[in-house]
Amino acid sequence: xxxxxxxxxxxxxxxxxxxxxxxxxxxxxxxxxxxxxxxxxxxxxxxxxxxxxxxxxxxxxxxxxxxxxxxxxxxxxxxxxxxxxxxxxxxxxxxxxxxxxxxxxxxxxxxxxxxxxxxxxxxxxxxxxxxxxxxxxxxxxxxxxxxxxxxxxxxxxxxxxxxxxxxxxxxxxxxxxxxxxxxxxxxxxxxxxxxxxxxxxxxxxxxxxxxxxxxxxxxxxxxxxxxxxxxx
Amino acid sequence: xxxxxxxxxxxxxxxxxxxxxxxxxxxxxxxxxxxxxxxxxxxxxxxxxxxxxxxxxxxxxxxxxxxxxxxxxxxxxxxxxxxxxxxxxxxxxxxxxxxxxxxxxxxxxxxxxxxxxxxxxxxxxxxxxxxxxxxxxxxxxxxxxxxxxxxxxxxxxxxxxxxxxxxxxxxxxxxxxxxxxxxxxxxxxxxxxxxxxxxxxxxxxxxxxxxxxxxxxxxxxxxxxxxxxxxxxxxxxxxxx
Numbered sequence: 001x002x003x004x005x006x007x008x009x010x011x012x013x014x015x016x017x018x019x020x021x022x023x024x025x026x027x028x029x030x031x032x033x034x035x036x037x038x039x040x041x042x043x044x045x046x047x048x049x050x051x052x053x054x055x056x057x058x059x060x061x062x063x064x065x066x067x068x069x070x071x072x073x074x075x076x077x078x079x080x081x082x083x084x085x086x087x088x089x090x091x092x093x094x095x096x097x098x099x100x101x102x103x104x105x106x107x108x109x110x111x112x113x114x115x116x117x118x119x120x121x122x123x124x125x126x127x128x129x130x131x132x133x134x135x136x137x138x139x140x141x142x143x144x145x146x147x148x149x150x151x152x153x154x155x156x157x158x159x160x161x162x163x164x165x166x167x168x169x170x171x172x173x174x175x176x177x178x179x180x181x182x183x184x185x186x187x188x189x190x191x192x193x194x195x196x197x198x199x200x201x202x203x204x205x206x207x208x209x210x211x212x213x214x215x216x217x218x219x220x221x222x223x224x225x226x227x228x229x230x231x232x
Numbered sequence: 233x234x235x236x237x238x239x240x241x242x243x244x245x246x247x248x249x250x251x252x253x254x255x256x257x258x259x260x261x262x263x264x265x266x267x268x269x270x271x272x273x274x275x276x277x278x279x280x281x282x283x284x285x286x287x288x289x290x291x292x293x294x295x296x297x298x299x300x301x302x303x304x305x306x307x308x309x310x311x312x313x314x315x316x317x318x319x320x321x322x323x324x325x326x327x328x329x330x331x332x333x334x335x336x337x338x339x340x341x342x343x344x345x346x347x348x349x350x351x352x353x354x355x356x357x358x359x360x361x362x363x364x365x366x367x368x369x370x371x372x373x374x375x376x377x378x379x380x381x382x383x384x385x386x387x388x389x390x391x392x393x394x395x396x397x398x399x400x401x402x403x404x405x406x407x408x409x410x411x412x413x414x415x416x417x418x419x420x421x422x423x424x425x426x427x428x429x430x431x432x433x434x435x436x437x438x439x440x441x442x443x444x445x446x447x448x449x450x451x452x453x454x455x456x457x458x459x460x461x462x463x464x465x466x467x468x469x470x471x472x473x
Contacts, residue, residue, distance in 0.1 A: 016239075016242075019241060019242070020239045020241050020242030021238060021239055021241070021242075022238050022285065022286070022364075022367055022368065022371065023241075023285075023337075023367075024360070024363065024364045024367065024368075025337070025340055025341070025344070025359075025360050025363050025364070026360065028341060028344070030341070030344045030345055030348050030356065031344060031356060031360055033348075034353045034356050034357065034360075037353070038353075043353055044351060047348050047351060047353060050348065051345060051348040051349060054341065054344070054345055054348070055345065055416075056454045056455050056458050057454070057455065058341060058342075058345070059448055059454070069453060069455055074455075099462065102458075103458075103459065103462045106455045106458050106459050107459055109455060110455060110456075110459070124244075124245050124246055127243055127244075127245035127247075127248075127252060128245040128246055128247030128248065129247075130252070132275070132278065134271075134275065136271055137269055137270075137271060138262055138263070138266055138269050138270060138271040138273075138274060139263075139269070140271075141271045141274050141275070142256075142259035142260075142262060142274060145252060145255055145256040145259055145274070146236075146256055146259060148243060148252060148256070149236065149239065149242060149243050149252065149253065149256045152242040152243050153239055153242045156242060185466065185469045185470040186466055186469070188469035188472075189462070189465040189466030189467070189468065189469035189470070190462075190465070190466070192433070192436075192465040192468065192469060193461055193462045193465040193466075194423070195420060195423040195424060195433065195437060196436065196437065196440045196458075196461050196465065197458055197461075198416055198419055198420045198423065198437075199420055199436075199437040199438070199440035199441040199444070200440060200441070200444045200454050200457060200458055201345075201416050202413060202416050202417060202420065202441040202444075203440070203441040203442070203443070203444025203445040203448065203454065204444060204448065204454055205342075205409055205412055205413045205416065206413065206441075206445055207444075207445050207448040207449065208338055208409060209338070209405065209406050209409035209410070209413075215406065217403060217406040217407045217410055218406045218407070218409050218410040218413065219410065220410065221406075221407050221408075221409075221410025221411050221413075221414060222410040222411070222413035222414040222417065223414065224410075224414065225410070225411050225413075225414025225415055225418070226414045226417050226418050228414075229414065229415065229418040230418065
């Protein structure tokens with residue numbers, strides 16, 4: 001339970017950075033996984049899961065009009081589940097643990113976005129409906145604005161923290177159940193899937209960078225790195 | 233003011249967008265700009281305002297300069313200040329989105345993925361620190377630069393220097409993206425060779441990458457493909473295994 005609360009606090013804090021703050025990268029799954037891995041003491045498991053979630057989300061940046069389902073929930077739930085499963089069952093196949101965690105993280109992100117959407121819509125409507133009396137003095141108006149601002153940040157922290165708490169716990173119990181009953185067919189399926197998630201990452205990177213006029217740099221560097229890695 | 237501008241997006245709303253955040257950020261300095269205790273400055277800045285959050289400090293600095301000039305008796309009216317905000321917010325938002333969201337963030341995330349592939353958390357910490365140093369110093373510098381320039385900001389931002397910075401950032405992020413693409417292609421090729429039927433696996437991998445690219449171009453999130461694929465893969469493994 002303590003670990004779920006810790007994950008919820010991390011999720012809330014990262015949501016503040018993502019939704020209210022200066023978006024300092026920590027909310028992105030690959031960076032969130034370092035924090036989660038350090039807290040839970042399972043850096044490798046958390047980082048592997050965080051990387052795969054990031055590769056899936058890589059090309060969806062807010063400026064392109066779309067927003068990933070809920071990258072904070074995805075990253076924290078995915079890497080948190082991986083780290084907790086690795087702690088709980090050290091003998092389990094790391095590839096299976098990673099595949100299950102990434103799947104649960106991605107599903108958690110989709111579910112989290114739908115769970116939090118009504119709350120954030122309400123929050124948005126509240127902020128849009130605010131009227132300030134013109135006879136209010138400067139100090140009073142400034143204080144009200146500060147309270148609204150602070151209240152909004154606390155609201156974001158609470159909503160996302162509770163979502164991560166709920167989905168993190170659900171993901172962990174679902175993940176540990178699947179890890180226990182996973183048979184050879186599942187292990188093979190997870191191996192296929194891990195390779196395909198990397199392929200999704202390839203598609204995402206091409207989508208992210210191909211539209212710029214420097215696409216020949218992308219192609220040239222990719223070719224060069226492949227040749228170098230092949231030689232090495 | 234700097235700290236309040238950091239959390240500007242917390243009060244983002246569809247009606248006024250960043251208006252509440254901007255007005256709140258101007259709160260601490262409004263006492264100096266409105267010495268008679270009236271709320272006119274804060275009320276005026278509660279009008280619609282939307283810009284890239286990393287460039288809002290630049291405009292906020294410019295607003296302070298114009299408000300100060302107005303108080304000093306220079307020929308600056310409330311309408312001029314509103315025009316200044318509107319003239320800058322749109323173009324600066326587009327510039328900020330291209331520079332920060334489209335390039336710097338993409339560059340940092342790509343480096344992050346490269347370090348994560350090689351299991352180097354220290355590299356991720358370094359990227360995180362470097363990115364945040366850049367963004368935070370840009371925001372802090374923005375307030376002072378905006379205050380120093382005032383109306384001149386319009387001329388400065390429409391000059392060629394910004395385009396040059398953007399061009400360098402685009403080249404760097406495309407190059408790093410290419411390196412990550414190369415590493416991933418190599419990893420994918422190795423993974424497909426390790427699987428039971430390498431020929432079919434390679435075909436499936438190429439098809440997945442192509443489908444991802446196609447669906448992303450149509451604004452379908454790649455996460456949906458990944459979610460659908462796991463049960464499919466397990467089903468196929470059950471059939472074949």
